Amino acid sequence: MSSNQSSESEYHVPVLLPEVLHFMAPEPGKVLVDGTLGGGGHTEAMLKAGASVIGIDQDDQALSFARQRLQDFSDHFTALKGNFSTMPQLLAEAGHQQVDGILVDIGVSSWQLDEADRGFSFAKDGPLDMRMNRSTGETAADLVNTASAEDLKKIFFEYGEERASNKIVRRIVERRSQKPFETTLDLADCIASVVPRGGRSHPATRVFQALRIAVNDELGVLRELLEKSADMLKPGGRLAVITFHSLEDRIVKQFFKNASQSHIDRKEWPEPRPNPDYHYKLLTRRPVVAGEDELKLNRRSRSAKLRVVEKIPSPQA
Numbered sequence: 393m394s395s396n397q398s399s400e401s402e403y404h405v406p407v408l409l410p411e412v413l414h415f416m417a418p419e420p421g422k423v424l425v426d427g428t429l430g431g432g433g434h435t436e437a438m439l440k441a442g443a444s445v446i447g448i449d450q451d452d453q454a455l456s457f458a459r460q461r462l463q464d465f466s467d468h469f470t471a472l473k474g475n476f477s478t479m480p481q482l483l484a485e486a487g488h489q490q491v492d493g494i495l496v497d498i499g500v501s502s503w504q505l506d507e508a509d510r511g512f513s514f515a516k517d518g519p520l521d522m523r524m525n526r527s528t529g530e531t532a533a534d535l536v537n538t539a540s541a542e543d544l545k546k547i548f549f550e551y552g553e554e555r556a557s558n559k560i561v562r563r564i565v566e567r568r569s570q571k572p573f574e575t576t577l578d579l580a581d582c583i584a585s586v587v588p589r590g591g592r593s594h595p596a597t598r599v600f601q602a603l604r605i606a607v608n609d610e611l612g613v614l615r616e617l618l619e620k621s622a623d624m625l626k627p628g629g630r631l632a633v634i635t636f637h638s639l640e641d642r643i644v645k646q647f648f649k650n651a652s653q654s655h656i657d658r659k660e661w662p663e664p665r666p667n668p669d670y671h672y673k674l675l676t677r678r679p680v681v682a683g684e685d686e687l688k689l690n691r692r693s694r695s696a697k698l699r700v701v702e703k704i705p706s707p708q709a
Contacts, residue, residue, distance in 0.1 A: 406433030407696045418443035427496040432458035444468035450525040476617035490626045499636040514580035514596040537572040552602030625703045672701035
C-alpha cells in the first residue's frame with residue numbers, strides 16, 4: 393500500500409456485507425469462493441463464520457494485502473492469482489472441483505482509484521495503464537494510441553455509454569498524431585477540452601470507464617464466469633454477483649433470468665449452457681441494494697446491486 397491511509401481504509405469496507413452473508417450462509421464445512429478478493433472484507437466475514445474460503449484476484453497488491461490481513465485464518469483460507477476465466481483451473485489446483493458458493497464483486501475498487509500509478513483515475517496524474525493484472529496485456533495508453541477511430545468510438549459508446557464519442561475520438565486522433573498519450577491527466581484534459589463539464593461528473597468519467605472495461609475485457613470474463621459457474625457449484629450451491637454499472641447488471645440479470653428457466657432464449661444468450669442437467673433458481677427477484685445506514689457510511693454502495701441464484705437439478709435431469 394501507499395502511504396495514504398484513505399486507500400488502506402477502503403480495503404476494509406465491503407459492500408452489502410449483511411446481505412452477502414445472508415445468501416452465502418457461511419458455516420463450518422462449507423467451501424466458498426471470493427472471486428474478487430480485493431482487501432478481503434467479504435472473505436474475512438465468511439471466515440469468521442467458520443467457512444473455508446478460496447480468494448481469487450488478479451491484482452498482486454490486493455493479494456499481498458489480503459494474505460497479510462487474513463494470516464490468522466491460514467488453515468482454511470487460500471489466496472490465488474487469477475480472474476474469472478481461470479477460476480475452474482484454480483479451484484482444481486486447490487483440490488476442489490465444486491464448491492458451495494461463489495461471490496464476485498464487479499468493478500474497480502476505491503483504493504485502486506486512489507493509487508495514481510494504477511492509471512484508473514482522471515483526477516490524479518499517473519501512467520495511462522488501467523490493467524488489473526499489470527504483468528500482462530495492453531495498457532489503456534496502447535489502446536488509445538493505436539486503436540482505429542471506429543474502434544475507439546465503439547468502445548466509448550458501448551462500454552461507457554458516452555454520447556459525445558464522435559467528438560472525443562476526433563480530438564484524440566488529432567492529438568495523438570502530434571504526441572502519443574502517456575498519462576491519465578493528459579487524456580482527461582484532452583477530453584475536457586471538447587466536452588463541457590456538466591453536473592458533478594468529470595467529462596472523462598465515461599471514457600475512463602470504457603477504457604478500463606476494454607483493457608481488462610471485463611464483460612467478456614464476466615460472461616465466461618456466468619457460463620462456467622454451474623459446473624463449479626455443488627447442487628444447492630449459490631452464485632452471488634455484485635455489480636456497480638448498468639452494463640454488467642444487464643448481463644447478470646439476463647443470464648440469471650435465462651438460466652432460471654428450462655429453456656434459454658438464444659437470441660439474448662447464444663452460448664450453450666455447459667451442463668444441461670442443472671439450472672438455477674432465482675433467489676433475488678429484484679436486485680438487493682444498500683440500506684440507508686450503509687449509504688451513510690459507504691458512498692461506494694450507492695450503485696451496488698446484488699443478484700443471487702442457486703443451482704438445482706433441471707426438471708428433465
